[in-house]
Amino acid sequence: xxxxxxxxxxxxxxxxxxxxxxxxxxxxxxxxxxxxxxxxxxxxxxxxxxxxxxxxxxxxxxxxxxxxxxxxxxxxxxxxxxxxxxxxxxxxxxxxxxxxxxxxxxxxxxxxxxxxxxxxxxxxxxxxxxxxxxxxxxxxxxxxxxxxxxxxxxxxxxxxxxxxxxxxxxxxxxxxxxxxxxxxxxxxxxxxxxxxxxxxxxxxxxxxxxxxxxxxxxxxxxxxxxxxxxxxxxxxxxxxxxxxxxxxxxxxxxxxxxxxxxxxxxxxxxxxxxxxxxxxxxxxxxxxxxxxxxxxxxxxxxxxxxxxxxxxxxxxxxxxxxxxxxxxxxxxxxxxxxxxxxxxxxxxxxxxxxxxxxxxxxxxxxxxxxxxxxxxxxxxxxxxxxxxxxxxxxxxxxxxxxxxxxxxxxxxxxxxxxxxxxxxxxxxxxxxxxxxxxxxxxxxxxxxxxxxxxxxxxxxxxxxxxxxxxxxxxxxxxxx
Numbered sequence: 001x002x003x004x005x006x007x008x009x010x011x012x013x014x015x016x017x018x019x020x021x022x023x024x025x026x027x028x029x030x031x032x033x034x035x036x037x038x039x040x041x042x043x044x045x046x047x048x049x050x051x052x053x054x055x056x057x058x059x060x061x062x063x064x065x066x067x068x069x070x071x072x073x074x075x076x077x078x079x080x081x082x083x084x085x086x087x088x089x090x091x092x093x094x095x096x097x098x099x100x101x102x103x104x105x106x107x108x109x110x111x112x113x114x115x116x117x118x119x120x121x122x123x124x125x126x127x128x129x130x131x132x133x134x135x136x137x138x139x140x141x142x143x144x145x146x147x148x149x150x151x152x153x154x155x156x157x158x159x160x161x162x163x164x165x166x167x168x169x170x171x172x173x174x175x176x177x178x179x180x181x182x183x184x185x186x187x188x189x190x191x192x193x194x195x196x197x198x199x200x201x202x203x204x205x206x207x208x209x210x211x212x213x214x215x216x217x218x219x220x221x222x223x224x225x226x227x228x229x230x231x232x233x234x235x236x237x238x239x240x241x242x243x244x245x246x247x248x249x250x251x252x253x254x255x256x257x258x259x260x261x262x263x264x265x266x267x268x269x270x271x272x273x274x275x276x277x278x279x280x281x282x283x284x285x286x287x288x289x290x291x292x293x294x295x296x297x298x299x300x301x302x303x304x305x306x307x308x309x310x311x312x313x314x315x316x317x318x319x320x321x322x323x324x325x326x327x328x329x330x331x332x333x334x335x336x337x338x339x340x341x342x343x344x345x346x347x348x349x350x351x352x353x354x355x356x357x358x359x360x361x362x363x364x365x366x367x368x369x370x371x372x373x374x375x376x377x378x379x380x381x382x383x384x385x386x387x388x389x390x391x392x393x394x395x396x397x398x399x400x401x402x403x404x405x406x407x408x409x410x411x412x413x414x415x416x417x418x419x420x421x422x423x424x425x426x427x428x429x430x431x432x433x434x435x436x437x438x439x440x441x442x443x444x445x446x447x448x449x450x451x452x453x454x455x456x457x458x459x460x461x462x463x464x465x466x467x468x469x470x471x472x473x474x475x476x477x478x479x480x
Contacts, residue, residue, distance in 0.1 A: 002072040006352030009069040010288035024135035026407045028472035032128040034400035043400040053201040058174040064104040066360030067187025072174040088124035103241040127474035155397040204350040221341025224381040228286035232417040243433045243443035245450035248467035258461040261332040269328040272317040273453025285417035290317040292384040313338040325460040375414045405472030407432040
């Protein structure tokens, strides 16, 4: 049996009607040099390659009564047309319309009776452009695994030959549904031993807490206390909305080299500058700095597994610092300390909560928290999440159409109505803002400030004006 990992199971157990646990991406394509390109060509391409991504044909099999973590099983009735959809935007088919459509797609939960993914083919865009909206449950893949999986479904050349598909007996299988009696027996044992695991978990958690306090006192890391509350830190609903921005990777690297920092520091400084301007315009900029969670891959080098392997480090966005250069260096110092703290804390190994408590307990706890609003009435721990997913520095193709932009989205958490995910691709960095529109009514006001924040850093570094970035829809600046 292929049982879900504790982290993957936790994503399932914590999902509520408003607490969606799926992620996704909007991929824009230039079809001008792809004769015969269309929905059927994309469908055939994906169908051909699915054997190379077998997890996309597995579905969940729940343990009776939620006594233990679910297992993956083969979907013997798998039908690709249940997962692929075809839509068209009305003219003019711009990025804002694409964002609204993607937000509506992300506002609905996936059906757990089937493999937990879907893709929407979108036409009606200008300049021979099309788009694909991909959506999958976080228990299926994390960001790094998702990026690797995408490389299986895409080509590195426009006229790439069809992929080589191994024989059926060499393909990875999840297997048939297991015997429920066996699952119940093992689940009962898991439930009976849960208190013992909880004691060990509490002891290790306390040890990690002592390490965190010690590291923070010595200036190596940040404790998530006294975090200011903003207008986008509140109880979330079911609706989602998106906005996008793009930056030149050469500019990000030039700033990195000038100040001697990391690419991720520059990215966080751009986000910080944009959020600072947004809150200033609303008269809401707090005196204390905003704090962000930064997902950190814990995947060992060469690990090709598709389960989630992430940790979250807490970094100051230095939004209380006026000077862009000083703000960047403050973020760099905070990120360095956060990484040191994360490494020190992780020296005490601790299982995922999904391995400690059975799903029936975790689901009951999540339901109670959601119904009582306990989380929303707790102090703010982080203002947002900012993820940086590395992509390839070379062009990608789908059915002969060139990828011109990739805008990723990730999970919005309770009291955290904004998630910002960056995807580096070729010479660009594409940013996807994923928000609850009840907390962030117009995310484009933030997205529009991203290039402005980059320009501030370029000026502070004496690097001149930012490099123009190709519009994914092929529009000129005047047309945009």
